[in-house]
Amino acid sequence: xxxxxxxxxxxxxxxxxxxxxxxxxxxxxxxxxxxxxxxxxxxxxxxxxxxxxxxxxxxxxxxxxxxxxxxxxxxxxxxxxxxxxxxxxxxxxxxxxxxxxxxxxxxxxxxxxxxxxxxxxxxxxxxxxxxxxxxxxxxxxxxxxxxxxxxxxxxxxxxxxxxxxxxxxxxxxxxxxxxxxxxxxxxxxxxx
Numbered sequence: 001x002x003x004x005x006x007x008x009x010x011x012x013x014x015x016x017x018x019x020x021x022x023x024x025x026x027x028x029x030x031x032x033x034x035x036x037x038x039x040x041x042x043x044x045x046x047x048x049x050x051x052x053x054x055x056x057x058x059x060x061x062x063x064x065x066x067x068x069x070x071x072x073x074x075x076x077x078x079x080x081x082x083x084x085x086x087x088x089x090x091x092x093x094x095x096x097x098x099x100x101x102x103x104x105x106x107x108x109x110x111x112x113x114x115x116x117x118x119x120x121x122x123x124x125x126x127x128x129x130x131x132x133x134x135x136x137x138x139x140x141x142x143x144x145x146x147x148x149x150x151x152x153x154x155x156x157x158x159x160x161x162x163x164x165x166x167x168x169x170x171x172x173x174x175x176x177x178x179x180x181x182x183x184x185x186x187x188x189x190x191x192x
Contacts, residue, residue: 002033004113005148006191007140011158011180012169018157019044019052022118025155027056030084035113038086038106042094042122046087053085054078086110096123096139100146107150115147118157140189156190 012018019041026037041049051062054077061067062074088094088102099117106112123139124132140156147154160169160179167173180186 002029002114002153003191004151004153007144007147007154007156007189008192009156009158009180009186009190011160011175015170019118022116022155022157023049023052024056026053026085026114026116029114030081031057033113034084036084036086036106036111037114037116038088038103038110038112039116039118040088040094040099040102041116041118043119046089049087050081050085054081057081086112094122096135099123100142103146103154104150107152113152114155115152116155116157120156120158136186137189140186144189144191156186158186 010018010021022039022041026039029035029037039049039053044052048063054060054074055062057080058073058077060070060073060077062069062077086106088099103115106115120136120139121132124135127135143154143156146152158180160175162168163173163176163179169175177187
């Protein structure tokens with residue numbers, strides 16, 4: 001069901017497992033399709049991301065110091081991910097203009113067919129709610145055009161705003177597209 005030229009938005013409350021989906025999806029795309037994958041994860045160090053994706057690729061745990069480290073499995077994962085997994089070294093520091101250039105380079109120079117940004121809301125840290133929504137609208141429109149122009153699929157992971165009424169998301173609260181940060185922009189600009 002992956003379609004090049006499209007953007008896909010996935011959201012959840014904080015600490016609800018978005019990054020687990022990113023890591024699993026990245027490993028699956030590499031194993032299943034042999035595509036090059038580009039990850040922009042400003043809330044996680046590249047060393048940790050690599051261990052998590054490698055673990056998903058071979059069904060092992062490499063990031064937990066309390067688990068026995070399987071050197072042979074880690075080597076197998078390395079062979080699988082070598083030349084396929086690209087990560088941006090930007091722990092907690094990312095701006096849209098530089099990320100946009102990095103995405104273009106990943107697609108054109110490194111041949112990445114899947115791009116993942118986790119979370120997009122990191123691009124608006126420190127902005128007022130109104131400014132953040134305006135910026136996310138701009139980013140959503142540009143990402144949609146980039147996916148089509150570069151013939152890649154772009155996955156955008158984002159936080160949800162708390163529900164106006166009822167239980168919070170972590171307690172089973174209903175998820176609505178209107179709860180995505182910058183929701184109107186994403187609804188207009190995304191494919192899924």
